[in-house]
Amino acid sequence: MYKVSVYVTPKKGILDPQGATIERALPALGHTGVGQIRVGRFITLEVEGDEREAVSAEVDSMCRRLLANPIIEDYSFELSAEASGGYESGTQEAGA
Protein backbone atom coordinates (compact mmCIF):
# COMPACT_ATOMS: atom_id res chain seq x y z
CA MET A 1 0.00 0.00 0.00
CA TYR A 2 1.32 3.39 -0.95
CA LYS A 3 0.10 6.79 0.06
CA VAL A 4 0.27 9.07 -2.93
CA SER A 5 0.29 12.85 -3.20
CA VAL A 6 -0.40 14.27 -6.64
CA TYR A 7 0.29 17.91 -7.52
CA VAL A 8 -1.34 19.40 -10.60
CA THR A 9 -0.33 22.88 -11.75
CA PRO A 10 -1.00 25.01 -14.83
CA LYS A 11 1.72 24.59 -17.43
CA LYS A 12 4.16 27.39 -17.94
CA GLY A 13 2.76 29.73 -20.56
CA ILE A 14 -0.84 28.84 -19.75
CA LEU A 15 -2.96 31.67 -18.44
CA ASP A 16 -3.89 31.10 -14.79
CA PRO A 17 -6.74 33.50 -14.00
CA GLN A 18 -6.91 32.44 -10.35
CA GLY A 19 -3.20 32.93 -9.80
CA ALA A 20 -3.31 36.32 -11.51
CA THR A 21 -6.22 37.46 -9.34
CA ILE A 22 -4.52 36.38 -6.10
CA GLU A 23 -1.34 38.10 -7.23
CA ARG A 24 -3.28 41.35 -7.63
CA ALA A 25 -4.96 40.95 -4.23
CA LEU A 26 -1.89 40.34 -2.08
CA PRO A 27 -0.38 43.84 -2.30
CA ALA A 28 -3.63 45.20 -0.84
CA LEU A 29 -2.81 43.19 2.30
CA GLY A 30 0.67 44.62 2.45
CA HIS A 31 2.40 41.64 0.85
CA THR A 32 4.49 43.25 -1.82
CA GLY A 33 7.24 41.60 -3.79
CA VAL A 34 5.19 38.46 -4.45
CA GLY A 35 4.97 37.08 -7.98
CA GLN A 36 4.56 34.01 -10.18
CA ILE A 37 1.54 32.73 -8.28
CA ARG A 38 0.09 29.59 -9.85
CA VAL A 39 -2.95 27.87 -8.47
CA GLY A 40 -3.19 24.12 -8.91
CA ARG A 41 -4.69 21.07 -7.29
CA PHE A 42 -3.42 18.72 -4.60
CA ILE A 43 -4.86 15.20 -4.64
CA THR A 44 -4.14 12.46 -2.12
CA LEU A 45 -4.87 8.80 -2.67
CA GLU A 46 -3.92 5.34 -1.51
CA VAL A 47 -2.92 2.68 -3.99
CA GLU A 48 -2.63 -1.00 -3.25
CA GLY A 49 0.53 -2.75 -4.34
CA ASP A 50 3.99 -3.74 -3.11
CA GLU A 51 6.19 -2.88 -6.03
CA ARG A 52 7.08 0.75 -6.08
CA GLU A 53 7.72 0.88 -9.81
CA ALA A 54 4.41 -0.72 -10.67
CA VAL A 55 2.50 1.66 -8.39
CA SER A 56 4.40 4.59 -9.79
CA ALA A 57 3.54 3.56 -13.34
CA GLU A 58 -0.10 3.19 -12.39
CA VAL A 59 -0.25 6.63 -10.79
CA ASP A 60 1.47 8.12 -13.80
CA SER A 61 -1.21 6.61 -16.02
CA MET A 62 -3.97 8.04 -13.78
CA CYS A 63 -2.37 11.46 -14.01
CA ARG A 64 -2.04 11.41 -17.78
CA ARG A 65 -5.53 10.10 -18.42
CA LEU A 66 -7.64 11.80 -15.80
CA LEU A 67 -6.11 13.65 -12.87
CA ALA A 68 -4.34 16.19 -15.11
CA ASN A 69 -4.98 17.44 -18.61
CA PRO A 70 -1.51 17.28 -20.21
CA ILE A 71 -2.41 20.01 -22.70
CA ILE A 72 -2.68 22.65 -19.99
CA GLU A 73 -1.33 21.10 -16.79
CA ASP A 74 1.89 19.63 -15.40
CA TYR A 75 1.82 17.03 -12.67
CA SER A 76 4.17 15.44 -10.20
CA PHE A 77 3.59 12.93 -7.44
CA GLU A 78 5.17 11.45 -4.36
CA LEU A 79 4.78 7.90 -3.08
CA SER A 80 5.25 6.88 0.51
CA ALA A 81 5.10 3.22 1.39
CA GLU A 82 3.09 2.13 4.42
CA ALA A 83 5.57 -0.38 5.83
CA SER A 84 6.08 -1.70 9.37
CA GLY A 85 9.62 -0.39 9.57
CA GLY A 86 8.64 3.17 8.78
CA TYR A 87 8.10 4.52 5.32
CA GLU A 88 10.07 5.50 2.31
CA SER A 89 9.38 8.58 0.35
CA GLY A 90 10.38 9.89 -3.02
CA THR A 91 9.24 12.21 -5.72
CA GLN A 92 8.41 11.28 -9.25
CA GLU A 93 8.60 14.26 -11.56
CA ALA A 94 6.72 13.88 -14.77
CA GLY A 95 4.67 15.66 -17.31
CA ALA A 96 6.99 18.67 -17.57
Next chain:
Amino acid sequence: MEHPGGKGRVRVGVVVFPGSNCEYDTVHALEHLPEAEPYYLWHKDRDLGGADCIVLPGGFSYGDYLRTGAIARFSPIMQEVAAFARDGGLVLGICNGFQILAEGHLLAGALLRNRSLKFICHAQHLRVERVDTPFTSRFRVGQVIQIPVNHNEGNWTGGPDGQSGVEDRGLVVFRYCDEEGSVTPSANPNGAEGNVAGIIDEGGTVLGMMPHPERVSEAILGGTDGLSVFGSMIDHVLLGRC
Protein backbone atom coordinates in the same frame (compact mmCIF):
# COMPACT_ATOMS: atom_id res chain seq x y z
CA MET B 1 -30.78 -1.32 -45.55
CA GLU B 2 -33.70 0.92 -44.83
CA HIS B 3 -32.78 3.97 -42.85
CA PRO B 4 -34.13 3.67 -39.29
CA GLY B 5 -35.52 7.20 -39.43
CA GLY B 6 -37.21 6.63 -42.77
CA LYS B 7 -36.27 8.28 -46.03
CA GLY B 8 -35.80 12.01 -45.77
CA ARG B 9 -35.52 11.94 -41.99
CA VAL B 10 -32.35 12.73 -40.10
CA ARG B 11 -31.86 11.09 -36.74
CA VAL B 12 -30.11 13.32 -34.24
CA GLY B 13 -29.02 11.69 -30.98
CA VAL B 14 -28.76 14.15 -28.10
CA VAL B 15 -26.59 12.67 -25.37
CA VAL B 16 -27.70 13.15 -21.77
CA PHE B 17 -25.07 12.97 -19.03
CA PRO B 18 -25.81 13.31 -15.33
CA GLY B 19 -25.79 17.09 -14.98
CA SER B 20 -26.65 17.97 -18.58
CA ASN B 21 -29.25 20.74 -18.61
CA CYS B 22 -29.65 21.89 -22.21
CA GLU B 23 -30.83 18.64 -23.75
CA TYR B 24 -34.53 19.59 -23.79
CA ASP B 25 -33.81 22.97 -25.35
CA THR B 26 -31.65 21.27 -27.97
CA VAL B 27 -34.31 18.73 -28.87
CA HIS B 28 -36.92 21.52 -28.91
CA ALA B 29 -34.80 23.58 -31.31
CA LEU B 30 -34.23 20.58 -33.59
CA GLU B 31 -37.97 20.00 -33.74
CA HIS B 32 -38.27 23.23 -35.72
CA LEU B 33 -36.56 21.45 -38.61
CA PRO B 34 -39.10 19.21 -40.35
CA GLU B 35 -36.53 16.61 -41.43
CA ALA B 36 -34.90 16.30 -38.02
CA GLU B 37 -35.83 13.41 -35.78
CA PRO B 38 -34.19 14.21 -32.44
CA TYR B 39 -34.07 11.71 -29.61
CA TYR B 40 -32.23 11.27 -26.34
CA LEU B 41 -29.32 8.99 -25.66
CA TRP B 42 -28.23 8.14 -22.11
CA HIS B 43 -24.54 8.33 -21.28
CA LYS B 44 -24.49 4.64 -20.35
CA ASP B 45 -25.82 3.57 -23.74
CA ARG B 46 -23.42 1.62 -25.92
CA ASP B 47 -25.41 2.07 -29.08
CA LEU B 48 -26.14 5.34 -30.86
CA GLY B 49 -29.57 4.17 -32.02
CA GLY B 50 -28.99 4.68 -35.73
CA ALA B 51 -27.85 8.28 -35.38
CA ASP B 52 -27.05 10.40 -38.43
CA CYS B 53 -25.56 13.02 -36.15
CA ILE B 54 -24.82 13.44 -32.49
CA VAL B 55 -25.19 16.51 -30.29
CA LEU B 56 -23.48 16.81 -26.91
CA PRO B 57 -25.57 19.47 -25.16
CA GLY B 58 -24.63 22.06 -22.59
CA GLY B 59 -24.78 21.63 -18.84
CA PHE B 60 -22.57 20.58 -15.98
CA SER B 61 -21.87 16.91 -16.60
CA TYR B 62 -20.72 15.21 -13.40
CA GLY B 63 -20.92 18.53 -11.60
CA ASP B 64 -17.86 19.78 -13.52
CA TYR B 65 -15.81 17.84 -10.95
CA LEU B 66 -12.04 17.77 -11.50
CA ARG B 67 -12.25 19.66 -14.80
CA THR B 68 -15.22 20.41 -17.03
CA GLY B 69 -15.89 17.41 -19.24
CA ALA B 70 -13.11 15.33 -17.67
CA ILE B 71 -15.37 12.62 -16.25
CA ALA B 72 -18.02 12.61 -18.98
CA ARG B 73 -15.30 11.87 -21.48
CA PHE B 74 -15.05 8.35 -20.01
CA SER B 75 -18.78 7.61 -20.15
CA PRO B 76 -19.53 4.43 -22.09
CA ILE B 77 -21.28 6.34 -24.86
CA MET B 78 -18.23 8.48 -25.56
CA GLN B 79 -16.41 5.46 -26.96
CA GLU B 80 -19.25 5.07 -29.42
CA VAL B 81 -19.25 8.78 -30.20
CA ALA B 82 -15.50 8.71 -30.82
CA ALA B 83 -15.86 5.73 -33.16
CA PHE B 84 -18.77 7.44 -34.91
CA ALA B 85 -16.64 10.57 -35.38
CA ARG B 86 -13.70 8.52 -36.70
CA ASP B 87 -16.03 7.08 -39.33
CA GLY B 88 -16.99 10.59 -40.43
CA GLY B 89 -20.19 10.97 -38.40
CA LEU B 90 -21.22 14.52 -37.52
CA VAL B 91 -20.73 15.48 -33.87
CA LEU B 92 -21.68 18.89 -32.48
CA GLY B 93 -20.59 19.80 -28.96
CA ILE B 94 -22.22 22.82 -27.38
CA CYS B 95 -20.62 24.48 -24.34
CA ASN B 96 -20.11 21.55 -21.93
CA GLY B 97 -20.27 19.36 -25.04
CA PHE B 98 -17.29 21.29 -26.43
CA GLN B 99 -15.47 20.82 -23.13
CA ILE B 100 -16.11 17.06 -23.27
CA LEU B 101 -14.84 16.83 -26.86
CA ALA B 102 -11.68 18.74 -25.95
CA GLU B 103 -11.05 16.54 -22.90
CA GLY B 104 -11.56 13.49 -25.10
CA HIS B 105 -9.04 14.82 -27.65
CA LEU B 106 -11.66 14.84 -30.38
CA LEU B 107 -10.96 18.56 -30.63
CA ALA B 108 -7.78 20.55 -30.07
CA GLY B 109 -6.88 22.51 -26.98
CA ALA B 110 -8.68 22.93 -23.67
CA LEU B 111 -11.19 25.24 -22.03
CA LEU B 112 -9.79 27.20 -19.11
CA ARG B 113 -11.65 29.22 -16.56
CA ASN B 114 -12.84 32.59 -17.88
CA ARG B 115 -10.17 35.24 -17.52
CA SER B 116 -12.54 37.34 -15.39
CA LEU B 117 -13.21 34.37 -13.06
CA LYS B 118 -16.87 35.24 -13.54
CA PHE B 119 -19.64 33.11 -14.94
CA ILE B 120 -20.81 34.90 -18.08
CA CYS B 121 -24.29 34.80 -19.58
CA HIS B 122 -25.17 37.24 -22.33
CA ALA B 123 -25.95 37.67 -26.02
CA GLN B 124 -22.72 37.48 -27.99
CA HIS B 125 -21.75 38.45 -31.52
CA LEU B 126 -19.77 35.91 -33.49
CA ARG B 127 -18.04 36.11 -36.83
CA VAL B 128 -18.43 33.08 -39.06
CA GLU B 129 -14.98 32.18 -40.35
CA ARG B 130 -15.83 29.11 -42.40
CA VAL B 131 -18.96 28.11 -44.26
CA ASP B 132 -17.49 25.02 -45.91
CA THR B 133 -18.28 22.88 -42.88
CA PRO B 134 -21.30 20.64 -42.31
CA PHE B 135 -22.46 23.00 -39.54
CA THR B 136 -22.19 26.42 -41.19
CA SER B 137 -23.32 26.09 -44.81
CA ARG B 138 -26.38 28.27 -44.13
CA PHE B 139 -24.12 31.24 -43.26
CA ARG B 140 -21.92 33.56 -45.35
CA VAL B 141 -18.19 33.97 -44.72
CA GLY B 142 -17.64 36.90 -42.39
CA GLN B 143 -21.31 37.02 -41.39
CA VAL B 144 -21.91 38.45 -37.94
CA ILE B 145 -24.40 36.37 -35.98
CA GLN B 146 -25.64 36.55 -32.43
CA ILE B 147 -25.72 33.49 -30.17
CA PRO B 148 -25.64 33.67 -26.38
CA VAL B 149 -22.79 32.42 -24.20
CA ASN B 150 -23.39 30.93 -20.77
CA HIS B 151 -20.30 29.48 -19.12
CA ASN B 152 -17.56 29.68 -16.52
CA GLU B 153 -14.88 27.76 -18.45
CA GLY B 154 -14.93 28.96 -22.03
CA ASN B 155 -11.45 30.38 -22.25
CA TRP B 156 -10.10 28.27 -25.09
CA THR B 157 -6.36 27.68 -25.32
CA GLY B 158 -4.37 25.62 -27.76
CA GLY B 159 -1.78 24.93 -25.06
CA PRO B 160 1.57 26.61 -24.50
CA ASP B 161 3.05 28.28 -27.60
CA GLY B 162 -0.11 27.80 -29.65
CA GLN B 163 0.94 24.22 -30.24
CA SER B 164 -2.52 23.07 -31.32
CA GLY B 165 -2.03 24.58 -34.78
CA VAL B 166 -5.72 25.38 -35.23
CA GLU B 167 -4.89 28.75 -36.77
CA ASP B 168 -2.35 27.34 -39.23
CA ARG B 169 -4.77 24.64 -40.24
CA GLY B 170 -7.76 26.98 -40.49
CA LEU B 171 -9.85 25.09 -37.96
CA VAL B 172 -11.49 28.12 -36.34
CA VAL B 173 -15.16 28.31 -37.33
CA PHE B 174 -16.52 31.04 -35.02
CA ARG B 175 -14.80 33.98 -33.30
CA TYR B 176 -16.11 36.40 -30.72
CA CYS B 177 -16.50 39.84 -32.28
CA ASP B 178 -18.31 43.14 -31.85
CA GLU B 179 -21.49 43.97 -33.72
CA GLU B 180 -19.51 45.23 -36.71
CA GLY B 181 -17.66 41.93 -36.92
CA SER B 182 -14.34 43.24 -35.58
CA VAL B 183 -12.44 40.59 -33.64
CA THR B 184 -11.05 42.70 -30.80
CA PRO B 185 -9.88 42.07 -27.24
CA SER B 186 -12.84 44.03 -25.90
CA ALA B 187 -15.24 41.76 -27.80
CA ASN B 188 -13.66 38.71 -26.19
CA PRO B 189 -15.87 37.64 -23.28
CA ASN B 190 -13.63 35.03 -21.69
CA GLY B 191 -10.00 35.48 -22.76
CA ALA B 192 -9.98 32.74 -25.40
CA GLU B 193 -6.90 32.75 -27.65
CA GLY B 194 -7.65 34.37 -30.97
CA ASN B 195 -11.22 35.08 -29.74
CA VAL B 196 -11.96 31.44 -30.57
CA ALA B 197 -15.60 30.57 -29.94
CA GLY B 198 -15.79 27.40 -32.00
CA ILE B 199 -13.40 25.01 -33.75
CA ILE B 200 -13.68 21.99 -35.97
CA ASP B 201 -11.48 18.91 -36.17
CA GLU B 202 -9.08 18.15 -38.99
CA GLY B 203 -11.56 15.75 -40.56
CA GLY B 204 -14.17 18.50 -40.65
CA THR B 205 -16.97 16.57 -38.95
CA VAL B 206 -16.62 17.42 -35.25
CA LEU B 207 -17.51 20.96 -34.17
CA GLY B 208 -17.25 22.39 -30.67
CA MET B 209 -18.65 25.80 -29.78
CA MET B 210 -19.11 27.61 -26.49
CA PRO B 211 -22.19 29.67 -27.55
CA HIS B 212 -25.62 28.03 -27.38
CA PRO B 213 -27.35 27.79 -30.79
CA GLU B 214 -30.38 26.07 -29.27
CA ARG B 215 -31.23 29.29 -27.42
CA VAL B 216 -31.65 31.34 -30.60
CA SER B 217 -33.63 28.95 -32.72
CA GLU B 218 -36.99 30.72 -32.77
CA ALA B 219 -37.91 34.33 -33.41
CA ILE B 220 -39.91 34.64 -30.19
CA LEU B 221 -36.65 34.08 -28.28
CA GLY B 222 -34.87 36.84 -30.13
CA GLY B 223 -33.27 35.18 -33.11
CA THR B 224 -32.83 32.20 -35.36
CA ASP B 225 -29.08 32.25 -36.00
CA GLY B 226 -28.71 29.13 -33.90
CA LEU B 227 -31.22 27.21 -35.97
CA SER B 228 -28.94 27.73 -38.97
CA VAL B 229 -26.26 25.65 -37.23
CA PHE B 230 -28.64 22.72 -36.77
CA GLY B 231 -30.17 23.32 -40.21
CA SER B 232 -26.74 23.19 -41.90
CA MET B 233 -26.10 19.89 -40.15
CA ILE B 234 -29.38 18.41 -41.37
CA ASP B 235 -28.77 19.73 -44.92
CA HIS B 236 -25.37 18.05 -44.93
CA VAL B 237 -26.77 14.65 -44.00
CA LEU B 238 -29.54 14.88 -46.60
CA LEU B 239 -27.10 16.02 -49.32
CA GLY B 240 -24.89 13.04 -48.51
CA ARG B 241 -27.77 10.70 -49.35
CA CYS B 242 -28.32 12.15 -52.81
